[in-house]
Amino acid sequence: MPAYAYTGLSPAGKTIKGIETADSVPALKALLKRQGVYLTAVTETTRGASGGGGGTGSGGGGREIDLGQLFDRVRPKDVAAMTRLMSTLLCAGVTLPESLLALTDQVESPRFKNVLSDVGSKVNEGSSLADALAGHPKVFSKLYINMVRAGEASGSLETVLIRIADFMDQQEELRGKVTTAMFYPMAMGLVGVGVVTLLMVKVVPGIAEMFAGQGAELPFTTRSLIAISAVISGYWWLLIMLMVGAVYGFRKWHSTPAGRELTDRVILSMPVVGGLARKIAIARFARTLSTMLASGVQLLQALDIVRSLLGNVVLEKVLTTARDEIREGAGIAPSLKRSGQFPPLVTHMIAVGERSGQLEQMLTDLANAYDRETSAAITRATAVLEPIMIVAMGGSVGFIVFAIMTPILQMNQMGGH
Template sequence: MAIFNYVATSADGKKTDKGTVNANDEKAALEALKRRGLKPLSVTEAKKGFSFESLLKNNSVKSDDLVIFTRQLSAMVGAGVPLLRSLGSLEQHSESEPLRKILTAVIGDVEGGMALADALEKHPKTFSDVYVNMVRAGETAGILDEILNRLAIQQEKNASIRKKVKGAMTYPTVLLVITILAFFGLMLFVIPQIGNIIKSIAGPDAELPLITKMMLGFSDFILSPLGFLAIAAMIGGVIALLRYIKTPKGKKIFHTIVLKLPAIKTVIQKVIVARFARTFSALSGAGVSIIETMTVTSHALGNVVYEESLLNAVDKVKNGEQLSKVLEEDGLYPAIVSQMLSVGEETGQTDTVLVKVAEFYEEEVDTAINSLSSIIEPVMIVVMGSIVGLIAASVMGPIAGLSNQIH
């Protein structure tokens, strides 16, 4: 797929528009512009090259934009509007440039005879396995509008959980960054100056409090070549650790450790269980097979330990075991999940039962996040205050002593 620069006028010819459009060739670019209600004046393929604009621009589709697209497509298809016309209208009126580019490509593929699910599957960064499989099931069963509506609900719930988790971590993270910056700022610029003042007044052989000696010694170390090497090594170590965590082995170790951390493990487990129940119910309700549902759901959990557990359960279910029994023996899931799943298996309403489980754990996530925030925030404030107090004591002690000597 190439990028084309275009100059076009509005349908009434009163307004001239310039921009770019993604298309397979010039003909497809012209068709895409016509679907937007524009009259092309010129279309030329853009030359590829480095630009700061492309470097800074975010080319990913926001979750809110994807939810709006899914809901609108569901409404239009449900109202009897043909699929291609629906996609064309949404592409034309979308305010998201990344989504508009993807829809241009999707429309081209669907026009070429490709199923919608297959066209969406070519854009995995935007449309997940869950999304694609549910759309495929909806197309097969002829209930695409209903499936898209379920997808929109699921996306909204998942986005809500992500926002709450990020929101809960934002304030403590900001406090931590401010504390670190303030500490090193004092060590690099303030403490050395105060140390020089104290030594110039009291003399180089003056007896200073232990805490002051420690602060001055640490400040001198940071400013020394060895100190800079130590800081560089620490930064390099953090970068190496973050890169290692992205490897399959590192990610598994990290996810295992996270599930053992006090307080945090409770929140993580509830988020995963809510995601499992919501995704599984959506796929199951769409008519996707149990094996495919388990496989796709495992990749949507966001934790390697749970992902491997559910993938291992696939073989057991293939051999005739009930999923509720397998999850009960696994020990990763709360008892209520296997119990409710067992009820769903007996009544044939697994999707309905798991929706209730998802709703319950989504509320539990809210409670757990609020509880965690109420613990983390005061702790961070105490830590920040302690560091500032320690530095203040190391500085004010000698100054007070010198003041008494002068008097």
């Protein structure tokens, strides 16, 4: 029976190393699971088993199988589910260290389990939850950490955690709607490009040879089609290099401040895409700012965080200006209105919220309204893109068929005469 040097996590979240014999890696995993150990890495070794906690050893030249990190990532919906469970446990009177321990046992992802184990260890050592979470910026965003910090300071951590979970679920739902809406047009585009490329590479060259043997005068459309096919067939490698170079050059240029600002400004001015991008940004702005203000985060700090989440340099500059003016005693609404980038409805509702002292509620209502607008805009954008893709595909294939059939019909007519 082979021996395996393993690394795992105990129920308390501590790292355990040892050597154990088993028929296979799945059998070892099942054995350790019965002992309460979550297997994260295993290496086959020639050393004998040592039941409990010796070093893993390096003998045997075994190949390490990293079960915990292979294809494993912490998804936003996993963080949202964990956050909601933590709030439930805290509301039930369970202490924060005990809640973190229970959540460490609950999650399935080895990487997330390691993260929560580390957070729990830091909290047990006296660190605040926000400071412990700040050690994992790839898992917990700046917004998440600041909201937790505000919740701890105000003594309402349970309520803040519920708000965070709701916010993350809403953002994930919006992201899913956009992805789903764009999938069909993109799939159609890829299929269309594939069909046209296949025709140009496989079908048109054969037709061109047939026409060359006839020695007949070909129409302009047919000559153009044959020339395009010859370029694609003979210089496909150069075309790929040019496309890769163009994509690389655009990404390099877009990474500069001027390039990104110009790109974002063009996106906002586009007929269909611009309206959708603006609605998504406004919904994110209103929802995030409302959630942070309701959780006790100060307005200036909240604007700094919201600004980094908009994903559009033009709107980010507007919020930067608004933050600076608020620091000098101005309100949010006048600055947003002067920019011309936020619709009148947005600035009006924010102004009403500021005057009535109900800015958080007004932002929530605004976010709900723009979420509905975003869903409707996505539906309209999809309805516009689908016929455009169909017409483009049909037009490309139709041009190829027309260019091929025209000289054939001319030859048949000449033969009839």
